[in-house]
Amino acid sequence: MAIEPVYTISSKASGGGRDGEVVSATGQIDLELRPPKEMGGSGDGSNPEELFSAGYAACFLGALRATSKQAGSPVPEDSTVSVTIGIGKDPADGGFGLTATIEAHIPGVDEATAQKLADGAHAFCPYSKATRGNIAQTVTVTV
CATH class of the missing domain: 3.30.300.20 (K homology (KH) domain)
Structure with a gap:
């Protein structure tokens, strides 16, 4: 079964992945990423x-x-x-x-x-x- 997309979107991660930035192609998402405190990070961003x-x-x-x-x-x-x-x-x-x-x-x-x-x-x-x-x-x- 082949899916025929009616919508596509891409996002790009840069930096260290979990400790970097992610931006969607539309710019609606433009977030700093940081590992949560439970995983040894600062928690000062999304993940x-x-x-x-x-x-x-x-x-x-x-x-x-x-x-x-x-x-x-x-x-x-x-x-x-x-x-x-x-x-x-x-x-x-x-x-x-x-x-x-x-x-x-x-x-x-x-x-x-x-x-x-x-x-x-x-x-x-x-x-x-x-x-x-x-x-x-x-x-x-x-x-």
Whole structure:
């Protein structure tokens, strides 16, 4: 299956990677990057995991809205998605690996329905598809 992109964007990293700068082609993102204090850095900037969690949360919320509407159960406007990205040593190869905890807050529906809607979004979301089988993912809901 070949994907035919309807939109593309690029960003360029310079400096030391995690200790440098990242700028998107549009200039909408122009950030200093610094490792978090937990990884020995100053924490005085953003970092790749923070950017990934923001993109993943926005994408997942869009997927939740699309799939719930298609299922005939649109989620309330005040629904939110939080994505927590973790990074740590990967014992399999000695490098690093990621984890993702996705929490969908869908008020006004019962927990079983909320979980079904979140699971549908997880199956549909491009970020979830891209990372499935590559990082540990957990999807939870609150109502």
